[in-house]
Amino acid sequence: MCEFCTKHGEGKKWYLQIENYADELLYEELSSRQKDIIEVKTRVEYLNNLFENFVMPAISNLSTEKDEPQHAPTSTKPEDVLPSEETSLINRKIEHFGQILPIEDAEEVINIASSITRMACGCRLINAGKKDERYHFGLMVDRRGTFDKFPDAASSLEVLDKEKTKEIFRRYDEDGMIHMIWTAVTPYVMCLCNCDRDCSNYKKYIQKRGGPRFFRAEYICKVDWNICKGCRSCMSRCQFGAKTYSAALGKVFIDPTRCFGCGVCRATCQNDAITLIPRHESTEAANIWLKDTTR
Ligand code: SF4
Ligand code: SF4
Ligand code: SF4
Incomplete structure (x- = not known):
């Protein structure tokens, strides 16, 4: 909270x-x-x-x-x-x-x-x-x-x-x-x-x-890599630069220290691979509410 x-x-x-x-x-x-x-x-x-x-x-x-x-x-x-x-x-x-x-x-x-x-x-x-x-x-x-x-x-x-x-x-x-x-x-x-x-x-x-x-929101999002097809259509939707693409794995990754938890990337995913979870469940992002202090 x-x-x-x-x-x-x-x-x-x-x-x-x-x-x-x-x-x-x-x-x-x-x-x-x-x-x-x-x-x-x-x-x-x-x-x-x-x-x-x-x-x-x-x-x-x-x-x-x-x-x-x-x-x-x-x-x-x-x-x-x-x-x-x-x-x-x-x-x-x-x-x-x-x-x-x-x-x-x-x-x-x-x-x-x-x-x-x-x-x-x-x-x-x-x-x-x-x-x-x-x-x-x-x-x-x-x-x-x-x-x-x-x-x-x-x-x-x-x-x-x-x-x-x-x-x-x-x-x-x-x-x-x-x-x-x-x-x-x-x-x-x-x-x-x-x-x-x-x-x-x-x-x-x-x-x-x-x-x-x-x-930031009380949430962050995560990508299910078992479902993600690596289409990258969710990447341009993020206004906070939280997503990166791994060409080697063909998947999109979310940096929890950058995710603001707005959830709007979900609508772009035809495969329903993106979900929101409560921020406190993320060990990396639980206490990040304002600026990204990690970089
Ligand atoms: S839109 Fe969905 S399937 Fe496409 S890269 Fe993003 S998470 Fe993966
Ligand atoms: S809706 Fe418009 S006025 Fe309200 S914060 Fe957003 S950009 Fe500003
Ligand atoms: S929830 Fe918002 S901030 Fe987080 S990755 Fe999706 S679009 Fe970016």
């Missing part, structure tokens, strides 16, 4: 705990530590800022920022007093942090969420100029009065039922989108995302090898 499960899930998956979706969290006053980092008094204030500065530009195709982190931190501190990378990571975990989850767990989250709103993806607009790409699913957006507060956005926000949402997620999974869950002042859960290489956090963390933005 990742550290959020220990701190916010009593040793179970934190994102499946109903209390982390509770309305009470939205309006409770933040602690002085949280306020110092985030510079707002409540989560609802934080979410309104986020909506205004990240979601609204995506909806209206008005992105002015290039290469900004997704859900940019609200801190206004000047650069010469910016914290160290270690402190930044601690702060990001307090403010806004993600975790990869496979389709099975994404569906469980959808079952828990009492309201799901599909909306435009800010990362794809910022990084690829793609307009109205609707891969971002806000949770409880309508329940906190967002539609009234941002009437210009209301027509492009699609409130979906659970079955429709799951159907869309399964389609995205087949297409190779990785699913991520994000907090808004941890542990409050604010959204489920379907991301590719245009995700700002993926770019910053994985492509540019910057500070961590999300945990």
